[in-house]
Amino acid sequence: MSDHLKLHTEGDDAEVTRGLRKLYAAPEGDSYWRGLEARILARLTSAPSIGWWDELDNWMRPALAAAAVVLLAAGVAMFRAYQVEQDTTYEAMLTPTTLPVETAVRPVLLEQRDATFRYLMTSR
Amino acid sequence: MQSDAAKMLTERDHVIAAQKGSESAFAELVRLHHRRAYAVARAIVISHEDAEDAVQEGFLHAYRALDRFRSDQPFGAWLNRIVANAALDLVRRRKVRDADELPETVALPFRDPGEADELRRRLGDALTHLTDRQRSVIVLHDVEGYTHGEIGSMLGIPEGTARSDLHHARAALRRLLKDIRSNS
Numbered sequence: 498m499s500d501h502l503k504l505h506t507e508g509d510d511a512e513v514t515r516g517l518r519k520l521y522a523a524p525e526g527d528s529y530w531r532g533l534e535a536r537i538l539a540r541l542t543s544a545p546s547i548g549w550w551d552e553l554d555n556w557m558r559p560a561l562a563a564a565a566v567v568l569l570a571a572g573v574a575m576f577r578a579y580q581v582e583q584d585t586t587y588e589a590m591l592t593p594t595t596l597p598v599e600t601a602v603r604p605v606l607l608e609q610r611d612a613t614f615r616y617l618m619t620s621r
Numbered sequence: 622m623q624s625d626a627a628k629m630l631t632e633r634d635h636v637i638a639a640q641k642g643s644e645s646a647f648a649e650l651v652r653l654h655h656r657r658a659y660a661v662a663r664a665i666v667i668s669h670e671d672a673e674d675a676v677q678e679g680f681l682h683a684y685r686a687l688d689r690f691r692s693d694q695p696f697g698a699w700l701n702r703i704v705a706n707a708a709l710d711l712v713r714r715r716k717v718r719d720a721d722e723l724p725e726t727v728a729l730p731f732r733d734p735g736e737a738d739e740l741r742r743r744l745g746d747a748l749t750h751l752t753d754r755q756r757s758v759i760v761l762h763d764v765e766g767y768t769h770g771e772i773g774s775m776l777g778i779p780e781g782t783a784r785s786d787l788h789h790a791r792a793a794l795r796r797l798l799k800d801i802r803s804n805s
Binding site for chain 1: 644647648651652655656659660663664669673676677680681684740741744745748759760763764791794795798
């Protein structure tokens with residue numbers, strides 16, 4: 498940037514800055530500022546104070562969100578447990594038993610055989 | 622005139638007393654800072670009335686958050702951040718409200734029909750072409766004399782962004798006011 502251009506730009510900016518300062522000039526006169534001060538203080542005293550119920554109210558939203566998350570997690574956990582139980586039952590029904598049928602009936606046959614043997618021995 | 626150290630000590634005393642519940646101490650803080658707070662708010666909002674609202678809102682927030690303020694920090698900088706946030710919030714709410722209104726009812730905020738000064742009137746119009754942030758940055762820097770870092774802290778933007786906004790705001794105003802200045 499040449500010096501000439503820089504000086505020209507600075508001069509332009511100074512002019513704009515002067516305009517901005519006029520445009521944004523704060524109100525003059527102590528009476529205005531005393532009035533604003535009084536309004537600020539009046540606002541402080543008229544505004545409702547923050548009591549414990551307001552604090553509670555501030556906590557209400559995060560507490561509700563946390564409760565919703567907990568409920569959702571519990572629901573998911575219960576659903577998964579139910580699904581696992583369902584799957585186990587279903588698989589148990591479909592899975593063929595590995596034990597031979599003979600094993601299942603053998604105690605009954607043994608009992609009959611013993612009874613027959615006892616009968617033969619006692620009837621002699 | 623009080624020395625800076627004595628003034629700081631007094632302010633700190635007021636802050637500590639206000640934190641302990643002294644309303645008169647907080648009133649003293651209001652007295653010490655309301656002009657600066659107005660200037661910060663005025664740089665951000667569109668109108669004088671909105672600036673007054675933002676200042677009142679800012680002091681109310683500060684009063685309620687006083688127990689969270691660390692008294693070894695400069696109270697003015699903390700307060701200005703709160704006021705700037707209140708002003709930014711007001712600008713956002715105004716935008717939402719204005720978006721719901723008919724275009725005819727949205728006035729040019731800086732236009733003053735009785736204003737004879739051509740540069741001032743045109744400058745007012747030109748400012749409406751800047752983004753809210755660019756306008757705030759150029760006013761806070763060029764009118765109120767805040768540094769880029771202070772502006773960044775107040776507006777919640779990095780210092781470099783404040784610097785860049787200022788550059789673009791100046792360039793835009795130069796471009797928009799080019800014809801007026803070439804005639805003068």
